[in-house]
Amino acid sequence: MKHTAAFISRRDGVLLAIIAVVAIAVGLRAPVFLTLRNALDIANDSAILAILVMGQMLVLLTRGVDLSAASNLALTGMLCALAARAWPGMPLPVLLALAALIGALLGAVNGVLITAFSLPPIVVTLGTLSAYRGAIFLASGGAWISDHQIHPLIKGLPRETWLGLPALLWLALLAVAATAWLLRWRREGRELYALGGNPSAATYAGIPVNRRVMMAYTLSGLFAGISGLLWVGRYSIAFTELAAGYELTVIAACVIGGVSIAGGIGSVTGAVLGVLFIGVVNGALPVIQVSPFWQQAIAGAVILFSVALNARSQARGGRQILETRHMATAGAAA
Amino acid sequence: MNASPPLLSLRGLHKRFGPTHALRGVDLELVPGQALALIGENGAGKSTLVKLLTGVYAPDEGQILLDGQPLRFANAQAAQAAGIVAVHQETVMFDELSAAENIFIGRQPMKGPRGFRVIDWARMNREAQQALDQVGAGFAATTPVRQLSLAQRHLIEIARALSQQARVVILDEPTAALSQAEIRDFYGIVQGLKSRGVAVLFITHKFDEIFAVCDRYVVLRDGASVGTGAMDKANEQQLVALMAGRKIEDIYPHVPDQRGEVLLQVRGLSHPTEFDGLDFELHRGEILGFYGLVGAGRSEAMLALMGLNPGVTGNVKLDGETLKINEPADAICAGLAYVPEERQRQGGILPFSVMHNISLAALAGPRAASNERLSRGPWLSHARENGLAARMIERLRIKCAGAETPLSGLSGGNQQKVVIAKWLGLNPRIVILDEPTKGIDVGAKQAVYQLIAEMVAQGLAVILVSSELPEVMHLAHRTIVMRRGLQVAEFTRGEADAEAIVAAASGLDGGHAPRHALPASVHAGKAYTPELAA
Amino acid sequence: VDKIALVVKSMGIGFFDAAHQGALEAAKELKDVEIIYTGPAKPTAEGQIEIINSLINQNVKAIIISANDPDALVPVTKKAMQRGIKVISFDSGIRKDGRLMHLAPSNNALIGEKLVKMAEQVTGSGGGEIAVLSATAQATNQNVWIAEMKKVLAQPSHAKLKLVNVVYGDDQTDKSYREAQGLFKSYPNLKAIVAPTTVGVAAAGKAVQDEKKVGQVFVTGLGLPSEMAGHVHSGAVKSFAIWNPIDLGYASVQIAEALVKGAKAEPGAKLSMGRVGTATLDKDNEAAMAEPFTYDASNVDSFAKIF
Amino acid sequence: MKAFDTWERVLLALIVLVYLLFGLTVDNFLSPYALADSTFNFSEKGLIALAMALLVVSGEIDLSVAATMALCSLAMGFAMKAGAGVPLMLLAALATGIACGALNGWLVTRLQLPSIVVTIGTLSLYRGLALVLLGDQAITGYPETLSTWGNGTLGDLLGVEKLIMPVEFAVLLLAAVAVGLLLHRTVHGRRIYAIGANAVAARFSGVAVNRYRFALFVFVGIMAALAAVLLTGRIGSTRPNLAMGWELDAVTIVILGGVAIEGGRGSVLGTVLAAVLLGSFTFALGMLNVPGIVMSMIVGALLIVAMVLPRLLRRLKAPTGLRVQGA
Ligand SMILES: Nc1ncnc2c1ncn2[C@@H]1O[C@H](COP(=O)(O)OP(=O)(O)OP(=O)(O)O)[C@@H](O)[C@H]1O
Ligand SMILES: Nc1ncnc2c1ncn2[C@@H]1O[C@H](COP(=O)(O)OP(=O)(O)OP(=O)(O)O)[C@@H](O)[C@H]1O
Ligand SMILES: [Mg+2]
Ligand SMILES: [Mg+2]
Numbered sequence A: 001m002k003h004t005a006a007f008i009s010r011r012d013g014v015l016l017a018i019i020a021v022v023a024i025a026v027g028l029r030a031p032v033f034l035t036l037r038n039a040l041d042i043a044n045d046s047a048i049l050a051i052l053v054m055g056q057m058l059v060l061l062t063r064g065v066d067l068s069a070a071s072n073l074a075l076t077g078m079l080c081a082l083a084a085r086a087w088p089g090m091p092l093p094v095l096l097a098l099a100a101l102i103g104a105l106l107g108a109v110n111g112v113l114i115t116a117f118s119l120p121p122i123v124v125t126l127g128t129l130s131a132y133r134g135a136i137f138l139a140s141g142g143a144w145i146s147d148h149q150i151h152p153l154i155k156g157l158p159r160e161t162w163l164g165l166p167a168l169l170w171l172a173l174l175a176v177a178a179t180a181w182l183l184r185w186r187r188e189g190r191e192l193y194a195l196g197g198n199p200s201a202a203t204y205a206g207i208p209v210n211r212r213v214m215m216a217y218t219l220s221g222l223f224a225g226i227s228g229l230l231w232v233g234r235y236s237i238a239f240t241e242l243a244a245g246y247e248l249t250v251i252a253a254c255v256i257g258g259v260s261i262a263g264g265i266g267s268v269t270g271a272v273l274g275v276l277f278i279g280v281v282n283g284a285l286p287v288i289q290v291s292p293f294w295q296q297a298i299a300g301a302v303i304l305f306s307v308a309l310n311a312r313s314q315a316r317g318g319r320q321i322l323e324t325r326h327m328a329t330a331g332a333a334a
Numbered sequence B: 001m002n003a004s005p006p007l008l009s010l011r012g013l014h015k016r017f018g019p020t021h022a023l024r025g026v027d028l029e030l031v032p033g034q035a036l037a038l039i040g041e042n043g044a045g046k047s048t049l050v051k052l053l054t055g056v057y058a059p060d061e062g063q064i065l066l067d068g069q070p071l072r073f074a075n076a077q078a079a080q081a082a083g084i085v086a087v088h089q090e091t092v093m094f095d096e097l098s099a100a101e102n103i104f105i106g107r108q109p110m111k112g113p114r115g116f117r118v119i120d121w122a123r124m125n126r127e128a129q130q131a132l133d134q135v136g137a138g139f140a141a142t143t144p145v146r147q148l149s150l151a152q153r154h155l156i157e158i159a160r161a162l163s164q165q166a167r168v169v170i171l172d173e174p175t176a177a178l179s180q181a182e183i184r185d186f187y188g189i190v191q192g193l194k195s196r197g198v199a200v201l202f203i204t205h206k207f208d209e210i211f212a213v214c215d216r217y218v219v220l221r222d223g224a225s226v227g228t229g230a231m232d233k234a235n236e237q238q239l240v241a242l243m244a245g246r247k248i249e250d251i252y253p254h255v256p257d258q259r260g261e262v263l264l265q266v267r268g269l270s271h272p273t274e275f276d277g278l279d280f281e282l283h284r285g286e287i288l289g290f291y292g293l294v295g296a297g298r299s300e301a302m303l304a305l306m307g308l309n310p311g312v313t314g315n316v317k318l319d320g321e322t323l324k325i326n327e328p329a330d331a332i333c334a335g336l337a338y339v340p341e342e343r344q345r346q347g348g349i350l351p352f353s354v355m356h357n358i359s360l361a362a363l364a365g366p367r368a369a370s371n372e373r374l375s376r377g378p379w380l381s382h383a384r385e386n387g388l389a390a391r392m393i394e395r396l397r398i399k400c401a402g403a404e405t406p407l408s409g410l411s412g413g414n415q416q417k418v419v420i421a422k423w424l425g426l427n428p429r430i431v432i433l434d435e436p437t438k439g440i441d442v443g444a445k446q447a448v449y450q451l452i453a454e455m456v457a458q459g460l461a462v463i464l465v466s467s468e469l470p471e472v473m474h475l476a477h478r479t480i481v482m483r484r485g486l487q488v489a490e491f492t493r494g495e496a497d498a499e500a501i502v503a504a505a506s507g508l509d510g511g512h513a514p515r516h517a518l519p520a521s522v523h524a525g526k527a528y529t530p531e532l533a534a
Numbered sequence C: 001v002d003k004i005a006l007v008v009k010s011m012g013i014g015f016f017d018a019a020h021q022g023a024l025e026a027a028k029e030l031k032d033v034e035i036i037y038t039g040p041a042k043p044t045a046e047g048q049i050e051i052i053n054s055l056i057n058q059n060v061k062a063i064i065i066s067a068n069d070p071d072a073l074v075p076v077t078k079k080a081m082q083r084g085i086k087v088i089s090f091d092s093g094i095r096k097d098g099r100l101m102h103l104a105p106s107n108n109a110l111i112g113e114k115l116v117k118m119a120e121q122v123t124g125s126g127g128g129e130i131a132v133l134s135a136t137a138q139a140t141n142q143n144v145w146i147a148e149m150k151k152v153l154a155q156p157s158h159a160k161l162k163l164v165n166v167v168y169g170d171d172q173t174d175k176s177y178r179e180a181q182g183l184f185k186s187y188p189n190l191k192a193i194v195a196p197t198t199v200g201v202a203a204a205g206k207a208v209q210d211e212k213k214v215g216q217v218f219v220t221g222l223g224l225p226s227e228m229a230g231h232v233h234s235g236a237v238k239s240f241a242i243w244n245p246i247d248l249g250y251a252s253v254q255i256a257e258a259l260v261k262g263a264k265a266e267p268g269a270k271l272s273m274g275r276v277g278t279a280t281l282d283k284d285n286e287a288a289m290a291e292p293f294t295y296d297a298s299n300v301d302s303f304a305k306i307f
Numbered sequence D: 001m002k003a004f005d006t007w008e009r010v011l012l013a014l015i016v017l018v019y020l021l022f023g024l025t026v027d028n029f030l031s032p033y034a035l036a037d038s039t040f041n042f043s044e045k046g047l048i049a050l051a052m053a054l055l056v057v058s059g060e061i062d063l064s065v066a067a068t069m070a071l072c073s074l075a076m077g078f079a080m081k082a083g084a085g086v087p088l089m090l091l092a093a094l095a096t097g098i099a100c101g102a103l104n105g106w107l108v109t110r111l112q113l114p115s116i117v118v119t120i121g122t123l124s125l126y127r128g129l130a131l132v133l134l135g136d137q138a139i140t141g142y143p144e145t146l147s148t149w150g151n152g153t154l155g156d157l158l159g160v161e162k163l164i165m166p167v168e169f170a171v172l173l174l175a176a177v178a179v180g181l182l183l184h185r186t187v188h189g190r191r192i193y194a195i196g197a198n199a200v201a202a203r204f205s206g207v208a209v210n211r212y213r214f215a216l217f218v219f220v221g222i223m224a225a226l227a228a229v230l231l232t233g234r235i236g237s238t239r240p241n242l243a244m245g246w247e248l249d250a251v252t253i254v255i256l257g258g259v260a261i262e263g264g265r266g267s268v269l270g271t272v273l274a275a276v277l278l279g280s281f282t283f284a285l286g287m288l289n290v291p292g293i294v295m296s297m298i299v300g301a302l303l304i305v306a307m308v309l310p311r312l313l314r315r316l317k318a319p320t321g322l323r324v325q326g327a
Helices: A010-029 A036-061 A069-086 A092-116 A121-140 A152-159 A167-185 A187-197 A199-204 A209-235 A246-256 A268-288 A292-314 A325-333 B046-053 B076-081 B099-104 B121-134 B150-162 B180-195 B207-213 B236-244 B298-305 B328-333 B343-347 B354-364 B368-372 B382-395 B412-424 B442-457 B469-475 B498-506 C014-030 C045-057 C074-082 C108-123 C140-154 C173-186 C198-210 C225-234 C245-260 C300-304 D006-025 D032-039 D043-057 D065-081 D086-110 D115-134 D144-151 D154-158 D167-185 D187-197 D199-204 D209-235 D246-256 D268-287 D292-317
Strands: B008-017 B020-030 B035-040 B061-066 B069-071 B084-087 B168-172 B199-203 B216-221 B224-230 B262-270 B278-283 B287-292 B313-318 B336-339 B430-434 B461-465 B478-483 B486-492 C002-007 C033-038 C062-065 C086-090 C101-104 C128-134 C161-168 C190-195 C218-221 C239-242 C270-272 C278-280 C286-288 C293-296
Touching: A010 A268, A010 A292, A036 A069, A036 A167, A036 A187, A036 A209, A036 A246, A036 A268, A036 C173, A069 A092, A069 A121, A069 A152, A069 A209, A069 A246, A092 A121, A092 A152, A092 A209, A121 D246, A121 D292, A152 A167, A152 A209, A167 A187, A167 A209, A167 A268, A187 A199, A187 A209, A199 A209, A209 C173, A209 C198, A246 A268, A246 A292, A246 D115, A268 A292, A268 C173, A292 C161, A292 D115, B008 B046, B020 B035, B020 B046, B020 B199, B035 B046, B035 B207, B035 B236, B046 B084, B046 B168, B046 B199, B076 B084, B084 B150, B099 B121, B099 B150, B121 B150, B150 B168, B150 B180, B180 B199, B180 B207, B199 B207, B207 B236, B216 B236, B236 B442, B262 B298, B278 B461, B278 B486, B287 B298, B287 B469, B287 B498, B298 B336, B298 B430, B298 B461, B328 B336, B328 B354, B336 B412, B343 B412, B343 D199, B354 B382, B354 B412, B354 D187, B382 B412, B412 B442, B442 B461, B461 B469, B469 B498, B478 B498, B486 B498, C002 C014, C002 C045, C002 C245, C014 C033, C014 C245, C033 C045, C033 C245, C045 C062, C045 C074, C045 D032, C045 D209, C045 D268, C062 C074, C062 C245, C074 C086, C074 D144, C074 D209, C086 C245, C101 C245, C108 C128, C108 C140, C108 C161, C108 C190, C108 C218, C108 C239, C128 C140, C128 C173, C128 C198, C140 C161, C161 C173, C173 C190, C173 C198, C190 C198, C198 C218, C198 C225, C218 C239, C225 C239, C225 C293, C225 C300, C245 C270, C293 C300, D006 D268, D006 D292, D032 D167, D032 D268, D043 D065, D043 D167, D043 D187, D043 D209, D043 D246, D043 D268, D065 D086, D065 D115, D065 D209, D065 D246, D086 D115, D086 D144, D086 D209, D144 D167, D144 D209, D154 D167, D167 D187, D167 D209, D167 D268, D187 D199, D187 D209, D199 D209, D246 D268, D246 D292, D268 D292
Parallel strands: B020 B224, B035 B199, B035 B216, B084 B168, B168 B199, B287 B461, B287 B478, B336 B430, B430 B461, C002 C033, C002 C062, C062 C086, C086 C101, C101 C286, C128 C161, C128 C190, C190 C218
Antiparallel strands: B008 B020, B008 B061, B061 B069, B216 B224, B262 B278, B262 B313, B478 B486, C239 C293, C270 C278
16 A cells, blocks of 8 residues: 555655745745735635646546536536526525536536547547537626626635635535545546556456546536636626636646646645645735736746656656676575 | 366357458357367457457357356456456556556455445455465565566466456466466466366467366367367377468477677676676577576667667677667667567557558668668658568468558457568668567467578578577577576577576576565465455 | 628627627617627637628628727728728727727726726825736736826826836736735735726725725726626725716717718818717827716616616 | 548538538628638648647647747747848748747657646747737837738739739648648658657657657747748737637647547648638638637537547447447
8 A cells, every 4th residue: 555655755745845945935025925814815716726626637537638627617607607696595505516517517528428439538628618618608698797796605605714714725625535535445536547547458457437437527527617606706707708728727737736647647635736836826926026927937937847847756766676796696605 | 078067158259340250150168177278370369259258349249158148248347247357468457556456456345334435455455465475476565567577467467367256267378478487386376276166268379388277278260169179189289280270390490500700799788777787799690599587687688779778888889890879770770670579569550550560660760761662762652662561461471451451450469470570671680589479379480480590591690589498499599598687697509408597597596586486385286275355 | 781890809798798789779870780799709819800801701881890909900901991891990999000090988098097086086185005907918908098097196196196016917807816915915005906907807806805805905997887886885896987888889880880971081070979979080080989987886786787 | 641531521521511501601702702811710720730730640739839929920020120131030930930849849858748738838938938028019010021921812922913812821732732741651751650659669660759759849830930920921910919829729620630639640631621621611600790709619519529420420330349449
């Protein structure tokens, strides 16, 4: 069990160190960055990203990718906002269930297309990326659902505090814990690693590949759907371009966290650190007041740098099969 | 001779892949406690049969009867549930998971209350370790598979088969990657299975193994069973004739010793972790064997010669001139050719047609192109490529529907022939063959040996890396033995006797502990009962 | 029937939907005019060029456009004009040689002044620190307004207002929200955030609520009543401004149709805008409509129902 | 590896269908001017898609291609401001494209990082650099020659008035023929296919895999420079957000063109046909005044349907097939 029990791997350690260095460096320039208040802001800000990353990670493990996650988020958010406006009596659990259901359905559509027709995931989700986005426009007629039209329950949810911590954070922790549990303690989770690592071997080993792939996309959709409700609540707005392009941030967080694009490799710890990294960098940029023109270039350079660094610390140590001459002769003498 | 009723019977099984009629009416019966040898040439349909039995493919026609009941597996899991497990020809491994998880994938022991059942890691690792110990694997069950060698992976597969409540165990060339000592362990394992009443289906191209462990045989030719009988009433000649539909006399050609001057000189070839201080010469017209146990570092050394192994130091001279080899193109330009051991990963390009695979090396490098003239400048010539492919298909008797068939549609052995053919088109000066007969049938083996003989007769030099002792002993003029990255002995043909070579390779000559300590029961040939998982 | 196309920056923006409504009103008045309302999926010049290309081949009579880029559209609108189509820009202009005239919703200087005034109103007589939350760093109209604001702030009468920073939310909700949060942290004494963009002003309003800074930091800027009503009620926004998009759409169509009917767009020309009045072109063939209108708790709800 | 396969036939049939359907129902759609105008929708995208197709066949991808275009255009603009003539401006664009491609190639081959990850990073980096260098400014006032290349017709260049084929489209066709010959008729093409299908085996056979990968990234940079020159000429100005989001359009074209995203399969003809199909289809939707967002939704759905349909048909034709891919 050693390899999985090692909770913080070497590359996770490196990433954690980088995050600490960035945080301290920013803190030196803007002390406000190192306050509890700011930490909570970053945590709050990262919460939705963390939920999305958990779903994306499941998909990446299967050698797939879900480019439609942000569109799914926006569509589900919009549909929930519309539903809550139409039936204001809906209680919160029903709203949450609705978001989960819509999101899971949209994710399942990806899954069906990928498994039933053995299509490459990148193609399918590139298609649904635009298709879901367009559906928002059709559903809302292109109009905004703005602050005063958003149901107070939706707006209230992200602002709630439970046991002293923001509700958003609790929900993110729940998503992370559930994913960790699935990947560590359930057969289904282990099988995701297996089939991502070697898909044809997975068939020979009797893993129901299609069912597992379906599961991964459905869960990714479900997480995206819940994120949609939270997003709409947090920013109390829903419109067609909501979270446009956010899928790249989600994938970047996964990759920085060491989840392999090629499937079969990745840990929840790493992914959470990836989220934290993006959260810290995003939180730092407005505070250290770099020129806005520089922000994107810095973000790009930071991604490249951390990925390159990851790759280095991930490089396998050589297997020592060679016996030194000294040992060989000593052995012969014995 | 068998009184007990058959456990598993096949009736008139058919399977087609597009135009290929891979199985055309196969009948066979498996009896508990007996091992049935399934033999046949490459592409006869053996692996296809295995895939039908394990639910990977569905048969087009015919029936599979288990205990007299017709079965139709929905998927591989269903077959496993019915008690049919297989060690497949191509390794079925998950690199990022541990050995234990590979053994138990899809059926991990669980614990905890209903609805919240979780994997019982402790129990799984414990049971996996037992299964591994029983096959004599000297590594921990928690080792990630990516750190293991090919042979060690095969041991895991066998452990996987053993740890299931199997009633039928199918072994599709399980020993192809094992070395002598490990194969002997393996015989013990098969005996253990039989004594527990398991029906074993054994597929191999090595006749000594068939005679050692099997009770009956079925010969498959062109997808149909052409003969069956008891092992003790058969001899090798007979079986070979049945398989090939013709007689095959002595499979090892005689290669006269016509060594010329030194062609290649290697001095102090070293690698930080894989091998150290290799010194040898290769003469024109010589076959130089490299023998060793799996993981001895032979392949790594050959990769180094081809410029595929970074971080290597040492001096390599060709015709007295120092070679600078930084990448394969350099080596190929100098006239080296390398047939790698991992056919599907390193050798062939599965989606490419047979023709394009054969022409690839000739078209790959800068100077290489001028050798066979498959292209005019950068422009391809379809006619010439086709011509080369046709010549090679004929010369190596490659069995395929045509030069345009994708390589993935060929049987393992025929794939290997294509990979060898690729290099012959280049007219190299030195050919390095790494386990060239792994998984290929007698007929094809004979063809490969014939080829080797022809090559040296033309003044080529051949390095033959092999884990098959008879091969090196019959063919190689000189044999270098490697052990754990070191060059430990050298024998010339005639003076070499099997015992001495094996002793050198395993370190037993020098008082070295063997790498795989075997459980006493296996040595004693006693019944062996693996502890089984739920 | 004269086909007149109203090309907007991108679809799904309330402001333009309201302008479309005005355009339809004008079409109804004018009779025999058909409005084509269209725009690209993303607010890019390349997308608008594709649209204009297809409009040219539909033989529309006039194109009214709010440009994503003042320069990039020039070649294609020139081509349109060569083929006899009357091209005018509204809201966000095209370079002078790429259109017959431009109808600005309001005068840039007036907008800058308005923004400063609204900020002054919430900071009170004591003045204090203010910051600007803009859209993207390349948004032309935003930059012009910010420049005008700076001019106004430089006057001695506004010396007490201190503009501490200009940040960019890229018209994305989450980034605008984060930038607003960053402003609170970097400037604890901040009194007001001025956001001359509808996405930004809404996101900043939300951030103020969430950070429980209502009454301490005020948000103001340019927004639509329907989108801002909630924030006005929460107290995060006291007042904001916008020109009337319905009138803007209406007037644009009136002018376009007049041009189609043969009116000339040249400096000094007076063009009828129907019920809204007359536009007088300046030396750059530009005309401005009225001063932006201010909304607060007293009137926002009634206007929220309209646009 | 055939250039004219079933998939190309399907695409061709779809193109014919689009022209028939919309030609009959939409006024003017088949007029020569409309046809010429419609090519502007996809000419530059087609150029970068061509290069992207080669890269995808080799098993890599470049998402930074549109950002590279922005930097190339910027370089042209700065060259012009520094007083350079048209040839020097072209050189500046070309050099920038090569530099951007080389950085991608270097990161992928030297640091052995997956190209999708690298180019997500450089996408941000290049776009960000463009922002840093140009800020909220625009560069305008490009020479007339460039405008002719971007907006003009072959007739304008040759002085034949009737020849209304746009210069850009002619460039696309020329590039397609060249790239097609390279991929389908030369040893280089064969090696690219080999790398995409099995890079390890290709390397073992002596293909200089990393050199090819590097060269292909540089080639994408060169084509991006070419596309940037044409686009800059067409719109007559440069801004940091030039060609924003085009990387996805290029990838869509490549995939619709039948190039397998996992590498080793695809054709140039398919890519060009896909560019024409998408371009004419969206132009037709534009003529029907379908809003942009709905249009992109239809294109997304089209992409999926185009992939599903042939598989569905194949399945209906042959009910018993393999249940396992790649066995
Ligand atoms: N997936 C497939 N698609 C097409 N043809 C196939 C496929 N699998 C096997 N075949 C064909 O079926 C025939 C039998 O192949 P199979 O792999 O069963 O041979 P084999 O007896 O196992 O040979 P070997 O000893 O070389 O492993 C061959 O002609 C092969 O080309
Ligand atoms: N005990 C071991 N532990 C880890 N890795 C091993 C071990 N033995 C071998 N390997 C690895 O397996 C690979 C195969 O070894 P190598 O090719 O050098 O040996 P070989 O003599 O050619 O044996 P074979 O090819 O039969 O496996 C090498 O990459 C080597 O590093
Ligand atoms: Mg086989
Ligand atoms: Mg080897």
